[in-house]
Every structure is written in structure tokens, then in C-alpha cells.
Amino acid sequence: MALLLPIIVFVGMYFLILRPQQKRMKEREAMVRAAGVGDEVATVGGVIGVIVAEEDENVVSLEVDTDVELRVQRRSIGEIISKAGEVDDDADETDNED
Numbered sequence: 319m320a321l322l323l324p325i326i327v328f329v330g331m332y333f334l335i336l337r338p339q340q341k342r343m344k345e346r347e348a349m350v351r352a353a354g355v356g357d358e359v360a361t362v363g364g365v366i367g368v369i370v371a372e373e374d375e376n377v378v379s380l381e382v383d384t385d386v387e388l389r390v391q392r393r394s395i396g397e398i399i400s401k402a403g404e405v406d407d408d409a410d411e412t413d414n415e416d
Contacts, residue, residue, distance in 0.1 A: 350395050353378070356402025361394045 353359055353369060359380070360366045367380030370387060378395075380388045 349398060350392055353392070353395055353398055354402065358399040359395045360397050360399055361390055362396040363394065365390075366399065 355369050355372060357369050358366065359369060361380075365380065365382060365388065367382035367388065369378050370381045371379040373379060373389065376392050377389055378392055380390055382388055
């Protein structure tokens with residue numbers, strides 16, 4: 319009986335904390351690996367740019383301004399703002415209203 323409480327606490331911690339964190343890490347890793355040339359991304363440091371080249375599996379080149387490219391590690395990508403080939407419907411609607 320004395321071992322039952324620690325076991326229950328460990329199982330509860332696993333399902334409430336560890337398992338969801340592992341799931342978020344896997345989702346983020348999949349998102350980072352899915353980022354490709356032409357995608358607009360934001361780094362964890364706040365730099366926003368478009369991926370113009372994939373140098374290898376761990377390094378990409380971001381174009382942050384005209385003729386300004388930064389080489390960053392792929393794992394520093396914090397989010398994908400827009401995928402290559404996506405059409406922004408809101409921008410098209412505002413252009414047509416004029």
C-alpha cells in the first residue's frame with residue numbers, strides 16, 4: 319500500500335505533463351521539417367523572412383529584405399507564417415473592393 323501512492327502520482331504526472339509535452343515537441347519538429355523554399359517563417363528570435371534555399375537538413379537561408387539573406391539553423395524556426403503557394407483570401411477581397 320505504501321508504494322501505491324507514489325505509483326499513482328507518477329502515472330498522473332506522466333499523463334498530465336510528460337505525454338502532452340512530448341506530443342507538442344513532435345508536432346513542432348514535424349512543422350520545422352515541413353518548412354520549405356518559399357515559405358514565410360518567423361524565427362524564435364523574431365526575425366521574419368522567406369526561405370530561399372535549404373543548404374542542408376539543418377541550415378536554411380532566409381531572405382529578410384532585398385539582397386539580405388541570413389543563414390539560420392532550421393530548429394530556430396518558431397512558426398510558419400504562410401506556406402509557398404497559399405493564397406491570402408483576405409488580401410484579394412480588399413484589393414477587389416477598390
